[in-house]
Amino acid sequence: MTLRKRIWRIIKENKGRYIGIVILILLGSFYFIAATGVANNLKKLVVGFAKDNRQEDLTFSTDKPIPDIAAMEVESGALIEAYRQYDVKLQDGEVRLLNLTSKINIPAVLSGRGLKNPGDILLDPYFCKTQGLNIGGQIELNGKSFNIVGTMAVPNYVYILKSLYDVLPTSGFGIGIVSAADLKAFPEAVTVYGVRFKDRENINEQIVKLHGLLSEKGYSLSEWLDAKNNKRVSMPWSNINSMQSMSLPVSSAFFLLSCLIVGVVIRRMVKSDGVVIGTLYALGYRRRELTLHYTAIPVLMSAVGGLAGTLLALPCVKPVVDSMLIYYILPDKGITFSLLNLALAVLMPVIFIGLSSFLIIRKILRKAAVELMKGDEQKTKVNFIERTFRLDRFKFNTKFRIREQVRSIPRLLFLVLGVSAASMILLYGFTFNYSMDVVMDRGALSMYQYPLEYNFKEVQNLQDGGIPEGAEPYNTIRCYPEGRESVEFYLMGMELDSVGFKMNDMEGNTLSRDQVNITSPLASRLKLKEGDTISFINKLDGKSYNLTIDGIVETYGVQFVSMPLDKFNRMTGQPLGSYRTVLSSHEIDFDESLLAGVMDARDPEAYEDLAMPTTLIVTSVTALAVLIAVIIIFLITSLMIEESRSTISLMKVFGYRGKEVAKLILNSSTPAVFIGFWLGLPFMLAFGNNLYGYVADITNMLIPMIVNPLYILISFVVIFAVYEITKRLCGKKLEKISMSEVLKKGTE
Template sequence: MVLQKRVWRMLRENKGRYIGIVLLILIGSFYFTAATGVAGSLEDQVVHFAQTNMQEDLTFSTDKTIEDLPTLARESGAVIEPYQQRDVKLPDGQSELRLLTPTSTINIPTVLSGQPLNNPGDIVLDPIFLRTHGLAVGGQLELNGKIFHITGTMALPNYVYIIKNLYDVLPTAGFGIALVSSADMEMFPNAAHQAVTVYGARFTKREDVDTQSAKLHGLLQDKGYSLSEWLDAKNNKRISSPWANITSLQSFSFPVSIAFFLLSCIIVGVTMLRMVKSDAVVIGTLYAQGYRRRELTRHYLAIPVLLSITGGLLGILLAWPCIGLAVDSILATYILPNTGIAFSPFNLALALLLPLALIGLASFFSLRGVLKKSAAELMKGDEQKARVNFFERVLRLERFRFTTKFQIREQVRSIPRLLFLLLGVSIASLVLLYGLTFNSSMDVAMKQGAVARYNYGIEYNFKEMQNLHDRPVPTGAEPYNSFRAYPEGRDEIEFYVLGMEPDSVGLKVNGIGGAKISRNQVNITSSLAQRLGLGVGDTLTCINKLDEKSYRLKIDGIIEAYGEQYVFLPLDEFNQKTGQAPGSYRTVLSNHVLNYDESLLAGVLDVRDPTKFANVSASTTLIVTATTSVAVLLAVVIIFIVSSLIIDENWKTISLLKIFGYYRKDIAKLILNSSTPVVFLGFGLGLLLMVALGNYLFSSIADSINMLIPMTLNPVYVLLSLVLILVVYEITKWFCGRKISLISMSEALKAGSE
């Protein structure tokens, strides 16, 4: 009972330090609980929606209607269902709605609000389109002169992420989807964009979808059908995009949390070692009074156990409401039925028990060395005496002036504390630099790549192959041809092989460093070359996603790129290799609006107005804000704990310095500034870790979204990170320095009399 009271007294005496330790544990537990909770909730919703509503394994289109669909389905071992789609402009001329006919066996819609389709003239919209266009369930919508009654909102398994074209990366502003009856679909005038038949397929055997997909592909070719589209679910961003969030959260939740827990282990170990050494005489006396080592071990372990349980529980409790907010925020982008939050009992147990186990073990080993000594050894008080260690002897501190010698000795006499500060500042710097670098990289990818590559701002994509002899392109426009491909043996990576005329100017094509590069050769973008490990002179073997034909392309040049994944070759060579007639093309780039019949077009991309694209800076800003906040909090906690320890370990010295006439400001500089070189060293180590790990982190993002974002380390952001770390250091040091005023000169005299 007496020892238990002493535990609470020790906690009160150093409450600031212990609060800092609890915060470290809390951050690790919070992040682990939140990340696994959000990922688990999303995974539960995505998987449940896919299984319950029969999400397609692939989508495809053919040059003609499949005649004997039941036979094809039986032979391929799949459930195949066609549906029609038609893109219709709204009266404002800007927004566009894709009308779809409902399906009953594949991609079954779920009504999120209101009622399903009941009568002709009913329409069900996606909730994002409804919200952004100021519409409401029960209202009306005019399409091509026909009035539709909005009966509800819905979610479709094949449109979880609503993008207009299958290969778009970003959603187009003003675009949405809707369900209408087959009768309503047929009532639109022929002059409008005609309906297209699309097939969704889901295989009955779930074990080997890829093999069955290849079998279906072969059956379609054998039956004489030409494929105009073929895309499996794992490469379909409309379906796979949520998995990028799930995978990234699952991948980083454990290592990030472990990093925080290990930092907590180091500082708790340092604190416990210092505590038992300062209590050596007390421990010896307790041994002499009959207390056993087991009892004293439990006594001192009570503090780390209480800290671990408190931090773990607070992290879990604080993460609980945040998970719901994060899931709701993600569901504002993805269209999924919100089935609530799903917690894994195993993950919750890990969030509580993992820090308890790690910190408990670290504390136990810190205590063992002191507690195993005899009562007589401990009562001599030798544990409290400072010892000259190996580093102090090697450095030969007598060569330096007093201030330098004192500050170096302060660091080398507590290597665990020094290691904690070094690693803590390094991790804080790494987190801060990662957030700012991600922001810089996304900014470069968007402003210098993606849509910025277009010299000609309008892209017209035709449903069927065109030919320059039959349909020449007007002045100010250029023909292109392309197919979607993947490297042999790596079907998770997709890119475009694009044929363009040698004198084309519609796309910006420059060599590395802005050098001129010939367009009359095979060129590859630098981002794709980096991802595939290719250079000039290497041969790329790629497979056409539509017909599975293989092509060997020798790389002649590398184009400077910022995330785009293309291989360019001359149009005539492209058509010759693919077996198409000379002059064939399927895309036209233009610097002005062309009057093509909309019934011929598969889609139009207009990049002249950046506002046509959804603003992706919001998610980037969220990432930067979150990482910056975590980094600053981490730096504050670590520097405060270390500064507090330094002051507590030097209270006698501080008292003596006051007797010798030193002012509080001078003492603060002498005592606390000893950590300044370590802070700079920690930031440098964090920068090196960012350079070393950055490419790996960005590569993992590329694998998730099939888009390589080049890491761009902006010197301004590096300087900003350093300034931010130093500002936090100075402010925290100033607050800790106020404790020096509380140490009186009489403390040194008391210590001497004792």
């Protein structure tokens, strides 16, 4: 007999089982390549553009021009470039003109050509699309005609927001690049400075140093904004970081889970084939030949599944990347894949599964041929669990079902852990979705009693003019705890009779404004409680402060510390009455030249578009969990039927009908599935809390882990629906077992 032919016969006899194994490996490789491919290509686009086109680290304005920029560059160790900008209103939109830069924020031409002649203009592609403009056409701006020569992307406007306090791009707003000479036609244009530090480490320290240099030279600074807090730059970075931080560990967990499950299944199948192995061994086959023969099956399955998953994932990466970049303007550098990741997706399942199978087979082949031919590997033994249950006191059906499970502990554990894994993935998807909904519904927007927030470029003072009725002033600085620069938050000063911002404690009681309050997400990250002291540093000037916490604000996804406005101004060295933000219940006609931006919380539905990626994640995770549950339960049930063929055949000889046998055999797994599901809940909580904590350090946003009982019920129904459907599919296999099966094996 040629062993090679036997491999295909074994696979043909158990097609369903091996197809399930291949699909399981395929899922692991598919998710690994898809997740790493999306994360790496997003990073390549964003990081590559920022590096190649010198994205700014800081932008600011001054009250007077800096005459010697070269000298300031030497003192600060940075590249500094002045550029001018001007907003031109159109009939159905608005375009912000920027002059072409050469040292920082260098535009990248996406289509057409660059600027060559006077009157040339480059526009962002979305503005051209929404305005119906084409390359080769013209656009008239304040009576001056410009020739549209191409489209471009600008490093400091990757996410095109009109105001830094906007959440979504303003409809009809766009960016245009013209020459410095052409921009002189707009004398109202303002000068802005961009900064990129040569030392790419310790950016915060260098920002503080530059701020000190400019202050010493007598410059009054406004619109001082580092890239980390500039949403035009930071928004894509946040998406990349969250994608990487969540996709890589999750994909690796799926991948290793697939390898583990397949390894256990192969182990059970090899052990059940002990008699055949002993017979072949006795016929003269050497240990090396038999080892290679039995290892070839899992290696073949692993290679096919890994390769198929990799090939299927390759064309799926670009559509996902494109969908995530729908609001971002970036040069298209094409989709590339890491050769190392491609190799790992194929080789890791082969190595893990092949190695585990090899060790199992070697262990079995150490036994003598006679011992193997006795079938000891297939014999069930009464173990301590069965003795503990004292099964004699139960009816036959109950006794049979318990024995069917406890006499194969590895199989039982595999089923419980497999269902736990599928339940954990399903619950995680639903919990992530619900947690994001809570953040959107009960986060920052829910705290605004007054929906309009006017933010000024420079500090204002109450002595220069009163605040209208129905509005109130606030002052803020950006801070971070000592030793933890990644945990940034706002220190906010508010008036004692402030009502525009709702602040309740954890019991729902209104907190006093005449004390120091901290939001619950920030308190949780810093492990602070009432009475503790928080030590932090002003990100702008590097000064350190200490405050004692008096109250904790119940909220989600919001990080700030509040205190009385007068105490805030005295502590930070600002004149009494200073403020930088006005919160209002109605629109106020402020001078637009004084404003850095306006945040409008009157239309919360506008923020729902931000949750679109969440829906995609939840849908994919749910589908994956269901598929994994189907495969795991099918493999275990199929394996259980295979190992109980003789018992099933004997029961049919005794007169049991097919449905009665199916109930006894297939329903015996119900308690294990039930236990497995409920084990998935604590596993999910432990996994989610650790992952969310890691994501919080990367993105500076703590997502709450909130479990909704309704989603637990839905997950429970889904898992048991999968279980029932899978039982019915496997029941057909059980019906095919004939009464003569037991006689063939001589075990009656």
